[in-house]
Amino acid sequence: MNAPFFKFDMFSFDISLVVAFIIGIGFGFALERGGFGSARILASQFYFTDMRVLKVMFSAIVTAMLGVFFFVAFGWLDLSLVYYTDTNMIPQVVGGLILGVGFVVGGYCPGTSCVAAVTGRIDGALYLIGVMAGIFIFGELFPLIENFYSSTDMGRVFLPDYLGMSYGMVVLLVVLMAVGAFAAAEWGERKMAAKKSGVVK
Amino acid sequence: MKLLNFILGLDVKIKLAAIAIFLGLTAFIISDPFDNAHAKINVKELALIVQNEVDHVNVDELADWIIKSKTDYRLVDIRTEKEFNEYNIPGSENIPITSLFDGQLARNEKIILYSEGGIHSAQAWFLLKAKDFRNVYMLRGGLEEWKDKILFPKLGVNASDDENARFEIASAISRYFGGTPQIVSGNEITVSVEIPKVAPKIQTPTGSAAGTAKKKKREGC
DSSP, rough: OOOOOTTTTOOOOOHHHHHHHHHHHHHHHHHHHHHTTTTHHHHHGTSSSHHHHHHHHHHHHHHHHHHHHHHHHSSSSSSGSSSSOOOHHHHHHHHHHHHHHHHHHHHHHHHHHHHHHHTTHHHHHHHHHHHHHHHHHHHHHHHHHHHTTOOOOEEOOOHHHHTOOOOOHHHHHHOOOOOOHHHHHHHHHHHHHHHHHHHHO | OHHHHHTTTSHHHHHHHHHHHHHHHHHHHHHHOOOOHHHEEEEEEEHHHHHHHHTTEEEHHHHHHHHHOOSEEEEEEOOHHHHHHHOOTEEEEOGGGGGGTSSSTTSSEEEEEEOOOSSHHHHHHHHHTTTSEEEEEEETHHHHHHIIIIIIIIEEOOHHHHHHHHHHHHHHHHHTTTTEEEEEETOOOOOOOOOOSSSOOOOSOOOSSTTTTSSSOOOOO
């Protein structure tokens, strides 16, 4: 048995939708339990008063990265069959900035807005409508921005190849970066809390 | 004992961070998770496949697929580039046996291997199977049989009607691939065998490494 199961025809396309549904539910549940259904918690990340988003994201990245690395090393996962988007540097930087602005203004990112909406938050539902409208407008305008959309195409790029390092080296660096970010976040939170209590006094 | 107590007494997040750093260091030592040079094989399973001969494709089957423009497989010529350029079966791509694991083939593809005879492709088949490629087949008899049966089918002078009828079909296939059907008289073999120039112009939708493969799975988010 070897992953990715779908690519090895372990189940059909129809079943894959069921699998995706189950994984999606799990993902949403984890987001909700992490507190990501609340725009207040999400937005406070940008004011550095609550670093929960950073911690959850980095935990997820490090867990997934270590899992993939060792699964590949053990021969359980064929990474060449896993789908990756190509890198289009400039359009993706611009897209990231737009998403970031939307995140700060709306208080959600697309995934967390779904979580907020299904837990009954009105702002989440409105955000979701906005996401749909954005998708529609993007689709309608696509012919106009198609050239830009596919510009600076770098193909399928991986950090180790791009930086000329080994995969293990990049894994270690990301782990250290995450641990460092965690420590800094905890330190920052204590500072902020002290400042706040000082103001109250 | 003291150390153990100290470790157990640590905060959960410190423990998790320590585990992550430990795994990160291990990854650093492993350095490259893709080991393309070694394999572990299930000899029993492979022996069974060999015995049941489920790993072969006959030349006439292959000719039929090419004529019908089937695209659910990749036809791989494992000979050297020079040999490939002299002649190759239409729709094939050249991946010399030493480059099989350079990432051009995916484990979920249907792969048909051929070489001059049958030996090299059988060896390549074994290597790919050992590396967990699922659908690998080899062309029975290799290019020699392809030339013999498809490009230059032969008919004896005193052939029966039945043989004649079959020869008609074989001739049509042979001409399709740019070959010449031969009529052999007695023991004399005075046939002029001319190998068609590189890949006769036949429209086969196969081509680049990425394009062929089987029906692409839907993917992306």
